[in-house]
Amino acid sequence: MPAGLTALLDDVAVIARAASSSLDDVGVAASRAGSKTAGVVIDDAAVTPSYVTGLSPARELxxxxxxxxxxxxNKLLILLPGALLLSEFLPWAxxxxxxxxxxxxSYEGAEKVIEKLGGAKHGKTVEDTIDDPEQFEKERTAGAIRTDLILSAEIMAITLSEVATETLLTRAIVLALVGAAVTVFVYGAVGIxxxxxxxxLHLSKKSSSAARxxxxxxxxxxxxxxxxxxxIGTIAMLWVGGGIIxxxxxxxxxxxxxxxxxxxEHSVEEAAGGILGWATYAASSAVVGLTLGALLVFVIHKVLGLGHGDEAGEAEAAH
Structure with a gap:
């Protein structure tokens, strides 16, 4: 569990308690939910840099x-009200x-694995010639936000499960606090x-030999x-996707x-310790994600013939 996130959420809890004694339960719930979402936060931080790699340094931030x-x-305007409505009226959904x-x-992760193993690429990647950098950047941003929506949904769902017995107002405040804190933590880390x-490069030009x-x-x-x-981002997609399934x-x-x-997990934990036990469950989840994702890739691209528009167009242009 990353100590930085836990400390950040603990600070949020302290601020909430200082603001009003009636928000004590909000602070406690936020800290509790934050510790449970830490694993998904790591995945989110690992996935995002792949959307920035290869672009102009001036466009990274x-x-x-x-x-x-x-x-x-995603978190505050879509998932928060959606989570509250579902928890009130359709909890089974x-x-x-x-x-x-x-x-x-799982589909996105498996598609990346298949591409790395020599399979057909679907859409532009940073290895391809980019004819329209502005359009490519928009596509990468949209792709990152789509992936963030799924990971954020998992974070909000875990948070919601931790405060399911609280009042509607408390649930709303805790979801907003955790959502905002996680976003600042993840994308601040990604920016660094x-x-x-x-x-x-800046340090390499300093006069100090240690700095250089x-x-x-x-x-x-x-x-x-x-x-x-x-x-790690690809593995994280499979791990989280398979874990959700x-x-x-x-x-x-x-x-x-x-x-x-x-x-x-329990067998490995008893034989080799908790960390390896956790890693075993994570690996099992990734295998499930890869299997399901590969099946979806086959059905979508081979059976239904979707996702090949760019390739077909390029082939036709070549002729």
Missing amino acids: PLIWNITKGSLK IIPILMCGGAYL IVKMDDIG GFGRFLLAAMPKLLTALSF LHGLEELGIGALTHVAHDL
């Missing part, structure tokens, strides 16, 4: 700011909706990550870090697959 605004809209989001994440090479050495280290490390984050199946009374994953 503006693009992150646009994604941040989209994320806040939350799990199926989350499972649809998990299937989408993608600008580390610029920081390294650290600057050169950052310059050398950043391409590897961004590549690693891109890989396993949890949803269990909630719907189809828990055989989930029980197998938990049994594996």
